[in-house]
Amino acid sequence: MNGNSRASYKPGKITRFFLHIYHAFAFVMRFFREAFIPPFHFKEFIRQCYNMGYRSLPLISVTGFITGLVFTKQSRPSLADFGATSWLPSLVSIAIVRALAPLVTALICAGKVGSNIGAELGSMKVTEQIDAMEVSAINPYKYLVVTRVLATTLMLPLLMFYTAFVGMMGSFLDVHAHEQTSFISFFESAFSSINFLDYWASIAKALVYGFTISMVGSYKGFYATNGTTGVGHAANSAVVTSMFLIFIEEIIIVQISNFLRGG
Amino acid sequence: MHIPDNISKEEEVIVIKDLYKSFGENHVLRGITLNLFRRENVVVLGRSGTGKSVLIKIIAGLLKADAGEVWVLGKDVEKLTGKELRQLRLKLGFSFQSSALYDSMTVRENLEFPLVQNVKHLKRSEINKTVEEVIEAVGLSQTINQMPAELSGGQRKRIGVARTLILRPEIMLYDEPTAGLDPITSIDINNLINEVQQRYHTSSIIITHDLTCAKTTGDRVAMLLDGTFVRQGSFDEVFASDDERIKSFYDYNFIQQ
Numbered sequence: 001m002n003g004n005s006r007a008s009y010k011p012g013k014i015t016r017f018f019l020h021i022y023h024a025f026a027f028v029m030r031f032f033r034e035a036f037i038p039p040f041h042f043k044e045f046i047r048q049c050y051n052m053g054y055r056s057l058p059l060i061s062v063t064g065f066i067t068g069l070v071f072t073k074q075s076r077p078s079l080a081d082f083g084a085t086s087w088l089p090s091l092v093s094i095a096i097v098r099a100l101a102p103l104v105t106a107l108i109c110a111g112k113v114g115s116n117i118g119a120e121l122g123s124m125k126v127t128e129q130i131d132a133m134e135v136s137a138i139n140p141y142k143y144l145v146v147t148r149v150l151a152t153t154l155m156l157p158l159l160m161f162y163t164a165f166v167g168m169m170g171s172f173l174d175v176h177a178h179e180q181t182s183f184i185s186f187f188e189s190a191f192s193s194i195n196f197l198d199y200w201a202s203i204a205k206a207l208v209y210g211f212t213i214s215m216v217g218s219y220k221g222f223y224a225t226n227g228t229t230g231v232g233h234a235a236n237s238a239v240v241t242s243m244f245l246i247f248i249e250e251i252i253i254v255q256i257s258n259f260l261r262g263g
Numbered sequence: 264m265h266i267p268d269n270i271s272k273e274e275e276v277i278v279i280k281d282l283y284k285s286f287g288e289n290h291v292l293r294g295i296t297l298n299l300f301r302r303e304n305v306v307v308l309g310r311s312g313t314g315k316s317v318l319i320k321i322i323a324g325l326l327k328a329d330a331g332e333v334w335v336l337g338k339d340v341e342k343l344t345g346k347e348l349r350q351l352r353l354k355l356g357f358s359f360q361s362s363a364l365y366d367s368m369t370v371r372e373n374l375e376f377p378l379v380q381n382v383k384h385l386k387r388s389e390i391n392k393t394v395e396e397v398i399e400a401v402g403l404s405q406t407i408n409q410m411p412a413e414l415s416g417g418q419r420k421r422i423g424v425a426r427t428l429i430l431r432p433e434i435m436l437y438d439e440p441t442a443g444l445d446p447i448t449s450i451d452i453n454n455l456i457n458e459v460q461q462r463y464h465t466s467s468i469i470i471t472h473d474l475t476c477a478k479t480t481g482d483r484v485a486m487l488l489d490g491t492f493v494r495q496g497s498f499d500e501v502f503a504s505d506d507e508r509i510k511s512f513y514d515y516n517f518i519q520q
Contacts, residue, residue, distance in 0.1 A: 132363035135323050136377035137352040
């Protein structure tokens, strides 16, 4: 035997690119194969829900509140020119529910959760902890990736609603300070402009963004190489790639929801 | 080739035939052939970067060979399905060079983890008993509630070994067990390897470049140079060689110590 029967060859740049796409696609497809077959790591899933969801609340609270407040302050002068400041609650609610809440939540989570997953799994990879799991007859994909992806995908819609709520509270504070609008009339006006499709489109966005963030973070971490440099690269690349994909997905989902609205 | 009398030559637990592995242009293993008998300790000696760790990663199914066969406990590793490979791994213990303890878990949780994940419906008292037994076997009961970051290098190695013992493996694979340790701690680890073999009746492949470790723990030594085993036998047989590469390896270790 000459040893070349399965020896690796060096593919060209284009081949490498398509191999990389295929590899990433296979990694994502593996999730759908593994997620629904026992054993289920329920305790780890709950721990990740706590990490991804609850621990993101302080950051989400501040950014959501400021987003609502600043958006209201920036929109007031334009509406005031037309004597239409009474439309502020409607404008803000549409902007927040349809676009800002899912996007702001996703970008914050890409930075916080995505980098966390990339760095954690990356460091586990380079210190052979993932290999240790594998040789202990534990499926590391199931234990590490499936739990994190499920947790982030389920937590992101909840965080998105929370962001929308604190954003609306920020907006209410500004509207109340300027127009003395009551809490009830502000929210009545705000909710009257949002329909069922708006909620569902935002939930769909949040689910897709959550899946993207956690899947990209897991993929980058799971295949980290080159020691500590590789861990930093995995974390950084997880954030950059997931943010890029989030904007692509945003365009696609907006087009679909506009089509469903008949617009 | 010398095989000690206390080793049964009939039962081979690992058989490696004509194994090749390359990483790009780097041909690491070039036709390796090796067998491991039940209750035998085989030491694979060689310089850093000669593919020693690659060899045991192929045995454990962590890497795929380019060519050749690896049979572990009668099963062809390359042809096993994911489920079959996991079943086989329950009988393999792998002690990593870096110990590979889970940073986010305490020592107790590290030890429990393979047990809880692989053996269902265990009572808490049974888990505790097994954990206490293996941690006592490596002599580190006092560290049970510590985090891995709080342990010394030698302690981490011992806990790494204890974690593999929790599933009662038939075969132990040690990757550079004494690397980065001071001579006294290295002797402790060498003694631990022998104790594990006697207490748990394991067969082991020990990857090292440390001659003291090889001499203390190995029933048989296989010298890996330039991707092939240039010599196999007892420690003395291997180093009673005129091969300059083997001589210089011996001299280098001797001077280092």
